[in-house]
Amino acid sequence: MTHSDLHYLDAGAIAHRIRTREVSPVELTRMILERIDRLDTTLHSYARVMREEALAQAAAAERQVLSGEPLGALHGVPIAIKDLYWVEGAPTAAGTTVHRDFVPREDATAVKRLREAGAIVLGKLQLTEGAFATHHPSVTPPVNPWHANHWAGASSSGSGVATAAGLCYASLGTDTGGSIRFPCAANGLTGIKPTWGRVSRHGVFQLGASLDHAGPMARSAADATLLLGIIAGHDPLDPTSLPEAQLSLPDTAHDLRGLTIGIDYAWSTTGADAVIVEALDRALRTLTDLGATLREVKFPHVRTVVDEWETNCGVEVAVAHAQTYPRLAAEYGPALTRLIEIGRETSAMRYQEVLLNRAAFRGQVNKLMSGIDLLIAPVQPFAAPTHEQLGALAQDPELNAQLIQFTAPFNSSGHPSIALPGGFTAGGMPIGLQFVAAHGAEAVLCRAGMAYQHATDWHRARPLD
Known part of the structure; x- marks a missing residue:
């Protein structure tokens, strides 16, 4: 592997090279910053590049390597953060103009834990306005590195583009209706939407508080597992975080013997493009080859919870923006304005119906x-x-409800999911699949993701040089 190939190594692999002194954190960070300079004027994945801060972190990381100090799991590895998470001293706009001057005095808990593991923060990644459907009119949306005319995913679009294009080794995203899983599918990545409460949301701007999930986005299931193990765990600063102090996750997995995987074929394929169905069928064959037992199941009726997701989210986003909307309504884009107005117009009785159905x-x-x-x-x-x-x-x-039919239900239910590359269209665009597990069963998700990627190589394809 040449020096120019380092930008596409897995985060775990580059961390190993740093520990063995094959790679300098300073040289590595400079290389990625130069790649950002070269490519991101076209891709627009970063909202803010923290160049000087990143180089200072890299220099400190290098001193620790040379002095023989104990090193964290991501020591010296350049990552990037969705601009929904607080980063101390860095403006955190959350894709809006109303928060463009907000400068946090502390890191979000997930960011703090990544720093404690030795990661270098390259900068803040672009997202849709307030993490909802579309970018603020003043923002240039991130561009899919596989093809500029195709969707880069929903709110975690900058995270998806930067990670896929080798502009960071991994990133943080959030998922309220699919916004980790959509950009992973669009950009050929692996991402984990954990159980609700598994990863602290302290220091993360809210979209819909009871629907928001914080999680990692990476180029492999092994990397996503590595990051999840770092950022997960109880946080007293987040009263909704799960009580477990530590999450036990597998290091590797090569088979799925002993696991039963459910498939509701009618639900999973109705209205789906033929290439999606082909990818699903191919994945089912791989899973059985890995030793899993397939079981046909009947998934609960989802249309009500899908249709009511927007009402649920609307009420919660209206509360989240109560300090700035309607006072600064003129600064809001049309999509987020519409969602907030839905929330403000929803009656208490209607909202209670939504909660009961959920x-x-x-x-x-x-x-x-x-x-x-x-x-x-x-x-x-x-x-x-x-x-x-x-x-x-x-x-x-109707089409919008179809788009979120496989993602939003698991935000409403809080179940964990891992999104994985499952193939390509005839035009060379990535296709995403997902596994869903019981509450708290991230270890099973990670095992399945790593075993699936041990048997397939969809995740190894790259969009750029």
Whole structure:
């Protein structure tokens, strides 16, 4: 491997090279910064590059390597942070103009834990306004590195583009209706939406507090597992974080013997593009080859919870933005304005109906998952939508409901999911699949993701030189 190939190594692999002194953290960080300079004027994945801070961190990391000090799991590895997370001293706009001057005095807990593991923060990654559907009109949206005319994913678009293009080794994203899984599918990445509460949301701007999930995005299941193990765990600063202090995750996995994987073929394929169905069928064959037992299941009816996701999120985002909306309404873009207005206009009785339906659905998914280890489904029914197709989706509530039918239900239920590359379209665009597990069963998800990627190489494809 030449020096120029280092930008596409896994985070775990580059951490090993740093520990063995094959790679200098300073040289590595300079190389990635130079790559950002060269490519991101076109890709627009970064909201802010923290050049001087990153180089200072790299120099400190190098001194620790040379002095023989104990090193963290990501020591000297350059990563990047979705601009929804607080980073001490760095403006954190959350994709908005109303927060453009907000400078946190502390790191978000997840960022702090990555720093404690030795990671170098390169900068803040671009996202949609407030982490909802579209970018603020003043923002240039990130560009999919596989093809500029195709969607880069939803709110964690900058995280997806930067990680796929080798502009960082991994990143943090958030997922309220699919915004880790959509950009992973669009950019050929692996990402984990953990169990709700598994990763602290302290220091993360809210979209919908009870729907928001913080998690890692990476180029492999092994890397996503590595990052999840670092950022997960109880946080007294987040009263909703799960009580478990530590998450036990596998280091490697090569088979799936002993696991039962559920598939509701009718639900997973109805309305799906043929290439999505082909990818699902191919994955099912791989899973059985790995020793898993497949079981046909009946997934709960999802249309109500999908249709009500926007109302649920709207009420919560209206609360989250109460200090700035409607006072600064003129500074908001049309999509986020519409969502906030939905929330402000929803009656208490209607909201209670939504919550009751959501609780019933969560119980139904819990019952289903009690009989299987994993559920497999697509990330989305439409393969690699173009910007033109997305424009049509935005105008058609039925198509929009189809888009989120495989993602939003698991935000409402809080179940963990891992998104994985599952193939390519005829035009060379990535396709995403996902595994879903019971609450708290991230170890099973990570095992399945690593075993699947041990048997396949979709995740090894790269969009650029």
